Amino acid sequence: MRYAMVIDTLKCVGCSDCVVACQTENDVPIGYCRDWITETVDGTYPNILLELKSERCNHCANAPCVRCCPTGASHIVEGGIVLVTAEECIGCGACIESCPYDARYQHPDGYVDKCTFCHHRLQKGQLPACVSVCPTKCMYFGDLDNPNSEVSLLLKNRKHKTLAPEAGTDPHVFYLI
Amino acid sequence: MIASRRKFIKISALGLGGILASTSALNIFGKNSYLNEKVVKNISKNFKKTATYCEVCFWKCAAWAYTNEKNEIKKIIGNDDDTHCNGRLCPRGTGGVGMYHDEDRLKTPLIRTTINGEETYREASWDEALDLIASKFKTIKETHGAEAIALLKHGSPGSHLEHLFKAFGSDTIAEPAYAQCRGPRETGFGLTFGSWVGSPEPTDIRDTKCLVLIGSHIGENMHNSQVQEMSDAIDNGATIITVDPRFSTAASKSTHWLPIKPATDIALLLSWMHVLIEEELYNKKYVEKYAMGFDELKAHVKQFTPEWAYGITTIKPAEIRKAARAMANAAPATIIHPGRHVTWYGDDTQRSRAIAILNGLLGSWGNRGGFYFKEKIKVPTYPHPAYPEPKWGWHNLGEQYPFAEMGITSEIIKATIPSDDQKHPIKAWVVAGTNLINTLPEREKTIEAINAVDFMVVIDTMPMEITGYADVVLPECTYLERYDGIRSATNRTPSIAVRTPAVKPKYDSKPAWWISKEIGQRLGLEAYFNYNDFEEVIEWQLNKLGTSLDEMKKIGVKNFERTSGPLFLEEDQEYEFATPSGKIEFYSQQLANQGFDPIPVYTHHPEPSQGFYRLNYGRSPMHTFSRTINNPNLSPLKDENTLWVNPKVARILDLKKNQEVWLKNQDNILSTFSIKVRVTERVRWDSVYMYHGFGHNNEKLTRAFGKGISDTELISKVVVDPIMGGTGLRGNFVSILTENPHKNTEI
Incomplete structure (x- = not known):
């Protein structure tokens, strides 16, 4: 089992529904977020390229946040999901500094919080909240170890990229381009 | 203290911070997952699901409101069976919880008063506020007639108030959704096809091969099922052509983006007609069978070459031709989208006519991948006495506009400002669910009219700007706290959806049906409100439709089979359009009779001067x-x-x-x-x-x-x-x- 998210930038309209759905699903305090939208514009009028995409924790296989965590609060569980155990987190912020995706924030209660791939929903056989709500259906989620899963097939057949590959983190959020 | 404390929300390109590049061994799968306490609490909660439909916009997606044991609304999720959302709400629908939780909400009725020479509001009881409204209504009716009280409205609260107004004898009613938004396209399509576009638009985007957007920014407007279907169209490899001076989100998803000079759209549309006709790319069989006025159209557009349009629109002739050919290649599975907010330059009905005519030339209306024949269930009217006949109403106010089919807000404003030649003076306003200050142009005139009314009531959930001008402010509860009318939707298949309260109204807020009924009772109109609770009305209607409130509370949405015939025209089907000629009218005798151009023409509009x-x-x-x-x-x-x-x-x-x-x-x-x-x-x-x-x-x-x-x-x-x-x-x-x-x- 190796969970991965695949996001089709050709369909994403950047509406932020994923952000709101994550917030209401995971009780993310108002003013913070576990996922967010980025917009990149290239070129000059009228030859322009626009890329909109939903970003979050990349659930890296080589996760700097886990490596640098002094208490072991940041850890990787089955399926490759990077989690933070709030009770073990001392809020030192090393993981926040180490993350090349700026995916972590300090919760007002003191611990560090971030995307869990909606681990609690996966356990119930549901998709992450962001994936299940997306009006453009541009987000896909599944098991990369299964060569016939939707995500495996999309990565096999479509041109794609990951973010900050130079950081060597082996991220597991992929973008179709 | 942590250096990087990210606040909402990063809309920028990714900037990389300091990166640690070491590759020390990782403790993969080293621990059992256990989540933070709050999340565990959250997932262990037993949510209750309540059927509703969204009121954050007009798309009215059916949804489930989730409440926890403490009866707090935690989230709202789309109803899987609903054709408006297919189980996926847009960000605003998902964020509808905020409408309920907003601590700035109106909390109690307010009455304008003067304390020490300063105007202010004081809190009032519902009885006092409603008594005051009823007494003002009576006085104004005696002096000026019920017609002198106008209703300006939007959305679900508006329909309850509309019933009260009609019972009281006034149909001086208007909403900005018409004359400030989609009115011109309804008239333009109505004159051409004999049918309004309506909402949701009957565009078969899911199966289209070519979608053409004229300034319409699907994806930035989150008209839910259309956004979903545009995404399907992208998956299906459909050609998307976007005409917009701005590189919109839709433009970025398009095969062709035509960066048009603003205010020149009609020139482009005419040149497309020219190409389709001159290159004989139009759907000859369809046009011959279903349309009238082709010869006049052909003669009219002969002069409007792409070269002519280039000088006006700045779109190169080759691009114009390429786009027209792409549309024709895909036809009849081509949609020139009617758009929604189309009040742009004052010749908007004519632009909508041009869009309609193009669809007619391509044979899109009534064909798969074009426009389908929508169908809707008629919800039976809960019995009430006939409405009295008003002596005048919105018709009269808008009579200088022969094709106005709904009340025109700006005419209500005009009729409220005192003048010498005033035939139908308006003395009082009720404003429900619309923030006229941020909706209507010419703000000075709106405020002048507000200053002229004898009495003004505003009904809203939030202290919008318009509430600050009212004599009485009534706090409406949000859609999550009330029953409302049954949502009957035009779509591929007819469906109904119910809105039932997930929680009790917060603060001292009340539903608009209750407000209308209470005012009605004080005006002696009990017979029009023959129920204790709006629940009874819905129950009665649902029973007539072969279901019940109990069933609807469980399913939220009910889809019905079509009874009006197929979605699309059959091969060689005889079909009569609801126009005077029974055909698609390329040439509009109706317009000609009223002295308007029977076929759209391009008019030059003013351009910004230096520095503007x-x-x-x-x-x-x-x-x-x-x-x-x-x-x-x-x-x-x-x-x-x-x-x-x-x-x-x-x-x-x-x-x-x-x-x-x-x-x-x-x-x-x-x-x-x-x-x-x-x-x-x-x-x-x-x-x-x-x-x-x-x-x-x-x-x-x-x-x-x-x-x-x-x-x-x-x-x-x-x-x-x-x-x-x-x-x-x-x-x-x-x-x-x-x-x-x-x-x-x-x-």
Whole structure:
């Protein structure tokens, strides 16, 4: 089992529904977020390229946040999901500094919080909240170890990229381009 | 203390921080997962699901409101069986929880009063507020007639008030959704096909091979099922053609983007007709069978070559031809989308006619991948006595616009401002669910009219600007706290959806049906409100429709089989369009009879003078006009708008990214607040762009107050559509001020 998210930038309209759905699903305090939208514009009028995409924790296989965590609060569980155990987190912020995706924030209660791939929903056989709500259906989620899963097939057949590959983190959020 | 404490929300390219590149061994799968306490609590909760449909915009998606044991609304999820959302709400629907939780909500009835010479509001009981309203209604009826009380409305609360008004004897009723929004396309399509476009639009985007958007920005407008279907169309490899001076989100998804010079769309549409006809690419069989006026059209567009259009639109002739051929290649599975907010330049009915005619030439209307024949279930009317016949109403106010089919808000404003030749003076207003201050152009006139009324009631959930002008403010509860009318939707298949309360009304707020009934009872109109609770009305209607409230509470949405026939025309089917000729009318005798152009013509519109830029505006996907800006869940996503400025303009004016600027329009109207500059290639150099709905000036909206600029306050010049009274809003020009013009004035 190796969970991965695949996001089709050709369909994403950047509406932020994923952000709101994550917030209401995971009780993310108002003013913070576990996922967010980025917009990149290239070129000059009228030859322009626009890329909109939903970003979050990349659930890296080589996760700097886990490596640098002094208490072991940041850890990787089955399926490759990077989690933070709030009770073990001392809020030192090393993981926040180490993350090349700026995916972590300090919760007002003191611990560090971030995307869990909606681990609690996966356990119930549901998709992450962001994936299940997306009006453009541009987000896909599944098991990369299964060569016939939707995500495996999309990565096999479509041109794609990951973010900050130079950081060597082996991220597991992929973008179709 | 942590250095990087990320607040909402990063809309920027990714910037890399310090990266640790070591590759020490990782403890993969080393631990059992256990989540933070709060999340565990959250998932262990037993949620209760309550059926509702969304009221954050007009799409009215059916949904489930989830409440926990403490009866708090935690989330709202789309109903899987609903054709409006297919189980997926948009950000505003998902963020509907914020509408309920917003601590700035109106909490109790308010009555305007004077204390120590200063006007203010005092809290009042419902009885006192409603008694006052009823007594004012009676007095005005005795002196001026019931017709002198106007209703300006939007959405679900509006329909309850409409019933009260009609029972009382007034159909002086209007909503900005008509003359400030989609009116021209309804009239334009109505004159051509004999049918309004309606909502949701019957566009078969899911199966289209070519989608053409004329300024329509699907994806920034989150008209849910259309956004979903456009995404399907992208998956299916459909050709998308976007005509827009701005590089919209839709433009970025398009095969062809035609960066048109603003205000020249009709020239492009005429040249497309020219290409389709001259190159014989139109659907001959369809046109011959279903349309009339082809010969006149052919003669009319002969002169409108792509070369002619190039000089006007700045779109190269080869691009015009290429796009026309792409449309013809895909036809009849081609949609030239009617758009929604189409009150642009005052010749909007004619532009909509041109769009309709193009669809007719391509055979799109009634064909798969084009427009389907929509169907809707008629919800039986709960029995009540016949409405009295008003002596005058919205018809009379709009009589100079022969094809107006709904009340025109701007005519109500006109009839409220005292003048010598006033045939039908209006003395009082009830405003329900619409923030006229941020909705209507020519704000000075709106305020002049407000100052002229004897009495004004505003019903809303939030302290919108309009509430500050009322004599009585009534706090409506949100859609999550009330029953409402059954949603019967036009769609591929007919369906109904119910709205039932997930929680009790917060504060001292009440549903609009209750407000209407209570006022009605005080006016002796009990017979029109023959029920204790609106639940009874819905139950009665649902029983007539072969279901029950109990069943609907469990399923939320019920889909029915079609009974009106197939979605599309059958091969060689005889079909009579609801036009005078029974055909698709390329040539409109109806228009000719009233002295209008029977076939659309291009008119040149004013252009910005030196130092001015055309003010364009549009939707941001996370907001519904001005009504969601203060929503605690949505505000952090976009809490202020920015002024989109082309880099060339920024260079000339020496503007920097995020610099604060103020705007002054052609009539010397200044923006109340400042706006930050966004330097972007996505906008032309002759226009600036901003998201609509921002720049709230009511301090009671604590999150929205003073954030960004209201485009509406800068729209003081309006070109009225002589056919149906729509107010063209896009002929306003602004100059950019880098110094605060209010420095020495108190605002």
